[in-house]
Amino acid sequence: MTLAEQILAGNIRAAARLMRDIDDGRPQAIDELKALYPHTGNAYIIGITGPPGAGKSTLVDQLTASFRSRGKKVGVVAIDPTSPFTGGAILGDRIRMNRHSCDEGVFIRSLATRGALGGLSRSTSDVALVMDALGMDIVIIETVGVGQDEVDIVREAHTTCVVMVPGLGDDIQAIKAGILEIGDIFVVNKADRDGADRTARELSVMLEMRNAVEGGWNPQVLKTEAQRGTGIGELTEEILAHRQFILASDHITTFMQERSRRHFMDVLRDTLFKKALSFMTEEGILEPMVAEMGDHRIDPYSAVDKIVSRLMPDRTPA
Secondary structure (H helix, E strand, O other): OOHHHHHHOOOHHHHHHHHHHHHOOOOHHHHHHHHHHHHOOOOEEEEEEOOOOOOHHHHHHHHHHHHHHOOOOEEEEEEEOOOOOOOOOOOOHHHHOHHHOOOOOEEEEEEEOOOOOOOOOOOHHHHHHHHHHHOOOEEEEEOOOOOOOOOHHHHOOOEEEEEEOOOOOOHHHHHOHHHHHHOOEEEEOOOOOOOHHHHHHHHHHHHHOOOOOOOOOOOEEEEOEOOOOEOHHHHHHHHHHHHHHHHOOOHHHHHHHHHHHHHHHHHHHHHHHHHHHHHHHHHOOHHHHHHHHHOOOOOHHHHHHHHHHHHOOOOOOO
16 A cells, blocks of 8 residues: 555554655655645644744643544644754654643644744645645644744634733734734733733734724634643634634635645745756756856856756747
8 A cells, every 4th residue: 555545544654654755855755645635625724823932832732632622633733943053953842742642633743944934844734734634633733933924824724823922021012013914813821920911902902903804703812821721612612613704704715725826836836946956966057157156257147047948948839
């Protein structure tokens, strides 16, 4: 049996092996993904994002337990930052979710960003696709700690939860710009800390100042204490309410089309880059061209034009 066939039969080890191949960029993984793709589209994807130290991993652990209590199979994709010096990553988020390690209804996979911006890893979409094909009802994607413009999760998840925490300093600075626009649900975690009520209140005020779309979803601000499990039930219900809302509206169709478009463009960009790099390496023109740019004998724009023209020469009509 192929890896794809084993995954469709529920083989977790086969899924883990394919995810490793995907993350390592092995060519054989593409054929398996092609076979799996027609069997996907059933999992509901939840994004958990927010600044470092907001307690996202503990919140994901509690949400996983909450969905499991409702009989849902849960996949978790946890993104960790990569060192710019060694290229390594700790991938320690699974430690906080260790209690699910013996639960066959939970699959946890950690990924390193490997230099990708936006809070996700380049292989996130494909790993989530494998979890979908494996039969996971819910896939939770926990982003690396993000800032205001690292908001790729909104294009990947059906429901995006933005997690904030009191005591970050200038709360309004922390919640403005990109982060404020992407959230379907806002969570003030560690609500037992001083300033939690103020943070929640400021969030609510800023959300009210947005230009609401008629008939659109109205984001709520919830308070949780993930360490104690406080507020997790309410958060789960709000996520399910948002799921019901988008499934009952045209939003889901638009979302799926945009998600497919983004996935296609990402695959196209990566494939073309790999082909161009392979071509330049085989032809022995990469280093000489770099040397020419270093001597200012050619500019990078003209250099790219030359490569593209050789890869895709103009075709004259027959």
